[in-house]
Amino acid sequence: MEFIERYLQEVGRHLPTNKKADILTELRSSLGDTLEARAGEDIKEESVIQVLKEMGAPRKVAASYYPEGQYLIGPELYPFFQFILGIALAGSIGGQLIAAVVSLAVSSRPLAIVDQLGQIAGSVPVTLGFVVLVFFLLQRLNVQPRFDEKEFDPRALPALEKDKPVNRAERIVSIIMGIIVLGFLFQIAANGGFTAKGGVDLFTNPVLDHYFPWIAVSMVIGILLDVILLWRGRWEISTRLAKIGANLFSMFVLYLLIQGSLAWFDQMGLHSFIVAPDTLASEPENFQLIGMVSFQIAYFVAFIVTGIETLVSLYRLIRAGRSSNASSLAGMALINR
Amino acid sequence: MFDMVKNEEQTTVTENVTQELRRGILILAILSQLNEEKYGYALISQLAELGLEIDQGTLYPLLRRLEAQGLLDSSWNVEGSRPRRYYVINKAGKAIRKDLAGEWRSLTEITEKLLANIK
Numbered sequence: 001m002e003f004i005e006r007y008l009q010e011v012g013r014h015l016p017t018n019k020k021a022d023i024l025t026e027l028r029s030s031l032g033d034t035l036e037a038r039a040g041e042d043i044k045e046e047s048v049i050q051v052l053k054e055m056g057a058p059r060k061v062a063a064s065y066y067p068e069g070q071y072l073i074g075p076e077l078y079p080f081f082q083f084i085l086g087i088a089l090a091g092s093i094g095g096q097l098i099a100a101v102v103s104l105a106v107s108s109r110p111l112a113i114v115d116q117l118g119q120i121a122g123s124v125p126v127t128l129g130f131v132v133l134v135f136f137l138l139q140r141l142n143v144q145p146r147f148d149e150k151e152f153d154p155r156a157l158p159a160l161e162k163d164k165p166v167n168r169a170e171r172i173v174s175i176i177m178g179i180i181v182l183g184f185l186f187q188i189a190a191n192g193g194f195t196a197k198g199g200v201d202l203f204t205n206p207v208l209d210h211y212f213p214w215i216a217v218s219m220v221i222g223i224l225l226d227v228i229l230l231w232r233g234r235w236e237i238s239t240r241l242a243k244i245g246a247n248l249f250s251m252f253v254l255y256l257l258i259q260g261s262l263a264w265f266d267q268m269g270l271h272s273f274i275v276a277p278d279t280l281a282s283e284p285e286n287f288q289l290i291g292m293v294s295f296q297i298a299y300f301v302a303f304i305v306t307g308i309e310t311l312v313s314l315y316r317l318i319r320a321g322r323s324s325n326a327s328s329l330a331g332m333a334l335i336n337r
Numbered sequence: 338m339f340d341m342v343k344n345e346e347q348t349t350v351t352e353n354v355t356q357e358l359r360r361g362i363l364i365l366a367i368l369s370q371l372n373e374e375k376y377g378y379a380l381i382s383q384l385a386e387l388g389l390e391i392d393q394g395t396l397y398p399l400l401r402r403l404e405a406q407g408l409l410d411s412s413w414n415v416e417g418s419r420p421r422r423y424y425v426i427n428k429a430g431k432a433i434r435k436d437l438a439g440e441w442r443s444l445t446e447i448t449e450k451l452l453a454n455i456k
Contacts, residue, residue: 022422023397026377029419030393033378056394064398 003048004031007058014062023065031055073135076144081135085128086231092127093227096120097220117183164235164316171230178223185215204288205295207260211253218253221246240317247310254303261296363391363399365441368426368434371409376421400424408433 008024015023031051039047055061063070073081096119188205189212208215225246229239268289366389370380377397384391403409408430414421426434 019401023401025420026397026422027393029421030377030397032419033376033421034393037378037382054392056392061394064394065401 003045003052004028007031007052007055010058011062014059015065019065027055027061071139073132073139077135077139080145081131084135085131088127088131089124090224090227090231092123093120094224096123097223116186117179120179166229166233166235168230168233171226175223175226175230178219178226182216182219182223185212185219205291207257207264207292208295211256211260214253214256218246218250221249235316235320237317237320240313240320244310244313244317247306247313250306251303251310254299254306257299258296258303261292261299264292265296359389362441363395364403365434365437366391367396367399367403368408368430368437371424371426371430374412374423374425376414376423380424403430 008028011027012020012024034051035043035047038051068074096116185208189209225239225242228242229235232239366384367380370383375383377393377400380400381391381393381396400409400411404411404424408427409424410427411422411424414423
């Protein structure tokens, strides 16, 4: 009979504590009845094994005492969990990015950006863990969300989604690249310019330094927008408008940088940022000039690329509006048939 | 070879659907046999005699569920060779059983009509 006790011990491991003793007593009694009916007084090991096999694996038997299933977060709470988690993560990451921009803009510590990025990365599992814990407790307390009992009205269904799904991989890469570039810029701002390995100063960039808060704000807006897109999963009219707005702001910042650089070139006695190669060749030590020229070219390229991207976004916004109208008309035609 | 695979698949599908059909009637079957107090093994034996096999791992959790739903009452009896938990249908359970029985008769009538031309 030791097998029965071993079996019950294993079943008991997976049973709810408050009902465990009661259920095990009933199972023990039932197994005893079954064996007695089959083998009488002379119970052999083979008979016990056969009866236990018929009863089923301990974990399976225990699980059948949870008709509602065993969940960390049940299906009723899960949609709310997803919603709250999205808000919590966006709030946590977004808030910290803004805090990082503010604190690092005034910080002179070169490695401050590394600390800030580490904190942001560390906050993700903490936020996730906290939200899971709260919902786990709600699940344990059997808190069930109450749905609005209003009568279902098909007319109240949301309009057909004509929005395109977001390319998630593209957004993730964009967020990572944005954070890396932001970190790189913070490093430059913290060091007061570019330094070579070993702390040797290469050149300073006064224009970048001057407009640094504008660049940081523009980049944080871009990262936040990517996070929102990743969360929403679809391109909607609101997100397209936000993207166009963010791009226009970036173009404005790039315009300031271009103008600032041109003013700097003027100040240096150069009337164009296109410097003759022989000038550079004759002054190989002039890293600042090379750096400023490179940055000015980068601003121009970024300005053009952002401009094209904005036009594409604008075109897609107009097209989405048209297809939405067309689907409304198609629906009307269907009704009129 | 193809026919053999096809037959195996067909058997699996038949078994699964049969299991679902049987699962659907278990509650009504249990409620129908608990006019008098019975313990689990006695109920299993009685159902088996009437042609419905049900294993212990299915019956006991189901009895608990029906009790939690307020359709059955239960009590422990420690007088015999081993302690046994006895179950009996209560007033709410009888009302539900009446509704379920009506539903079952209606369904079987409809199903018979639907299957009338199928050999």
